[in-house]
Amino acid sequence: MPRAPAPADTSLDPALAPVTTLAGVGPALAEALARLGIVRVQDLWFHLPLRYEDRTRITAIRDLQPGAHAQVEGRVAAVERGFRFRPQLRVAIEDDSGATLTLRFFHFRKTQVDQLAPGTRLRCYGEVRVGHQGAEIVHPQYQRVEAAGAPVEERLTPVYPVTEGLSQKRFATLTGLALRHLPDEAALELVPVGLRGGLALPSLRAALQLVHRPPADADVAALLRGAHPAQRRLALEELLSHHLSLKRLRAQVREHRAPALRGDGRLREAFASRLPFAMTGAQQRVSVEIEADIGASSPMLRLVQGDVGSGKTVVAARAALAAIEAGHQVALMAPTELLAEQHLRNLRTWLEPLGIAPLWLAGKVQGRARRSVLEAIAGDGALVVGTHALMQEGVVFRRLGLAIIDEQHRFGVHQRLALRDKGREGDSVPHQLVLTATPIPRTLAMTAYADLDVSVIDELPPGRTPVQTVVVSAARRGEVVERIRAACAEGRQAYWVCTLIEESDLLQAQAAEVALAELTAALPGLRVGLVHGRMKAAEKAEVMQAFRNGAIALLVATTVIEVGVDVPNASLMVIENPERLGLAQLHQLRGRVGRGQVASSCVLLYQGPLSALARARLEAMRESNDGFFIAEKDLELRGPGELLGTRQTGQLAFRVADLARDADLLPEVQRIGAAMLEQHAELAERLVARWIGGATRYAGA
The missing domain is CATH 2.40.50.140 (Nucleic acid-binding proteins)
Structure with a gap:
């Protein structure tokens, strides 16, 4: 039996008392709890179960x-x-x-x-x-x-997020001790009753008691689904805290100044006249929105989302030219060298005739070449394209006015801050343009990007052919290989993508090498190339260039080719074991074909038996090429953390809320949030501190 907790200092709010006031919490346990962000008694109340196990x-x-x-x-x-x-x-x-x-x-x-x-x-x-x-x-x-x-067991068993050295049983005991310190309802509530409208939800105190200690007569099915009124009450407050946090960040960013980038239009006119195609209406609309933003003296924070092949790079190039016309520098950062090099090639093609030579900075640029690039960035270099290397020490911009971040969900918040701060002068910061080819469902964008203005390129350039997707069992592998032979005999090119469930570059590379050997033997007349994550950058670049030039007919690759590869002659893609990937990643991969005038196909070569989730994913891919439909389906099937890639970046990790399941609460969240910021600013601050605490360090990221 745990001994009774020592009486806490009565002058201290019990919610804010350190966890060491609880019985049995010594320095070692306090350190383990701190790794979970738990330093106060209140933090234990709001460290909620991930799920429940039914051992009844x-x-x-x-x-x-x-x-x-x-x-x-x-x-x-x-x-x-x-x-x-x-x-x-x-x-x-x-x-x-x-x-x-x-x-x-x-x-x-x-x-x-x-x-x-x-x-x-x-x-x-x-x-x-x-x-x-x-x-x-x-x-x-x-x-x-x-x-x-x-x-x-008489009741459901809660399962908590824990850390090394802290068992589920020990954590449940600590939670029980913390719940003894729950104050009465009036002291606990931070969302005024009058603002909750007609939502028939329990008090916060009752909700916390129920989710941590579900009684024997609780609605088990609702709890397991995350749809119990107690969970919805907590989800409402959690969503509200995130919304208020992002709105506050937005206000803080607006307190900075930014250079007003108003050029004379000379470079943009020359750029438009030299393009071999006309910009779509959607591209023109988004360009106007961006140019209005960067022409103002408050920092732009704009997210441009558009499906694979919708022409985001053209929009980014036009924005860069507007900044350069105004005498400022531009940095474009991408998460992988493949994607960054793709941008570099396009920008060189478009901008060098205008007298602008884009600079290149990646990890592999060393020695004299690196020194030369750094001197140009500190001098008269107008535009630099690169990877994480742009944020390293020693990179000093002369006058950075616009930071463009591609596939932003692959970067941690601190990385985007580091790039922004490269151009900070006093209280003036560069404008930020964020690009993503992962269409974000409206429900997700409302919450995840409440601090960003969002533009959507919702129109594909003319000439892009829809990709026909077929789902084929691995038992018919021989037929698929014959299909590749036929396509290549007609002068087309193809991809064969290998996936593995283990996130290991070594295992991925081994799987790709096995596929290379098998396909080379099965297709003796074709030149087959290989690209995977363990190859040196120079080797990868050489193979990709050979594929672009048509010297390689079939490219065997891991998911490293998900973004940044543009080969219009490639009209067939085979994805092995697609059941192991999420919809967003499958859609990105499929976007590597259908980039030319020829009808293109994507073959999803699955290994049975399929789970219900895998079957739903593959069916969604088969029935639609629409990235926004795919994104909504991905959100429904996998949840927001996976969709945004935030397992790594830590931007959006909800404890109880689920944006797909709780989407109906979002209008209420926005209504209550607006009222709290206007009428109850102090309560809003306390609510953010309760749920997010120190996690708002990324102000303005």
Whole structure:
């Protein structure tokens, strides 16, 4: 039994008391909690369960469904240790239904093997999947039970985000201690009752009690779906805090000045007259919006989103010329060398005839070449294109007026700040133009980019051909190879994209090399090339140039070609194991074909059996080429963190809210947020501090 907590200082708000005032929280535990952002008692209240495990019942093995989490009980029937490829332990258990379930372990100790002897009765919990011998659970949670009929849990078991050295059981105990310090409703509420309108939601105090300790009679199905009124009450407050935070950041950015970039139009007119095509209406509209922004003396923060091939680079080039006309420098930063080099090629083609030579700065630019570029940036260089290298020490701009960031969701917030600060002079900062080829659903943009003005290029240039997408089983691989032979015989080129579930450059490279060997043997008359993430930049560039020139007919690649590759003659793409990728990434890959005048195809070569989620993804790809439809579907299927790539950047990691599920709350969030900023600014500050705390460091990023 935990001992009663020591009485806290009564002069201290219990919410703001340090976690060390809780019983049993010493320096080591406090350090582990701090890694989770938990330093005050209040932080424990709002560190919410990721999900719930239903251990209130036992499921018969014969009733198990693939993809579901379940608790089963049975006797060990057989144990087998294997060492093919890597050590593994397989344990077969049987229950009274007569069915068998395999428990598979890749990490195990000898003592563990000894505990799992035949005849041992086990109770196991985990995710069911289909293995070679039928239903299996990989690395289940399990315990030995003496006899059938041992009591099960009486309530759902919350599962929290934890860190090394902090078990679920210990964290649940700490949460229980913290909940004892919950104040009454009046002291806890920060959203005035009058602003909540007709939302029939419980009080914040009742909501917190329920999500941390669901009672036995709680609506289990609603909790597991995240749709319980208590979860919606917390989601409303979390969404509101993010909205208020971004609105505040927007206001802070507006307090800075920026250079008013008003050029004479000379370069832009020459640029338009030399383009081999006319800009679409959407490109022209977005260009007007950008030029109005950068002509003002407050900093532009504009996101331009457009589908693959909609012509964002042309819009960015026109914006760059407006800045250069006004006597300022421009930096364009992209997340990969492939994408940055693609921009460099286009900009050189368009701008060198106008007397502007774009500079190039990437990690591989070293020695004398690097010194030369740095001197030009500090001198009269007008435009520099590069990767993360643009943010390194030693890069000093003479007069940076516009920072263009492509595929912004691949950069961490601090990286974008670092580029902006390269052009900071006193309280003046450069304008920022952010580009993305990942169309963001409206519901997501309203929340994730409340601090940005958003422009949409919603029109494809004439001549772009829709890509026909077909879904084919790996059993028909031979037919797909023949299709490549036929396309290349007609003078076309093709991609073969390899994907792996493990995020390892080494394994990805090995898979691509195996595919290269197989396809080279199957297509002896064709030159087959290879590109993967472990190749040196120079090697990659050489292969890509050969593919662009037509010297390579078939390019085997990993997902490194997702962005930044433009080969109009490539009209066929095969994606192996597409079920392993999200919709946004599949759509980006597919965008590498259909860039010329010839009808193009994308073959999704899947490995069965497919899960329901994978089937829904592939069906969405088959039925639509519309990036916004794909984005809405991706949001529905995967959630916002995956879609924005924010697992890495930390921009948008909700604890309880889900933008797809809780989209109906967003109009209320905007209404309440506007009223709070106007009438209850102090409460708004406290709400942001409660949910986000120190995470608002990226003001103006």
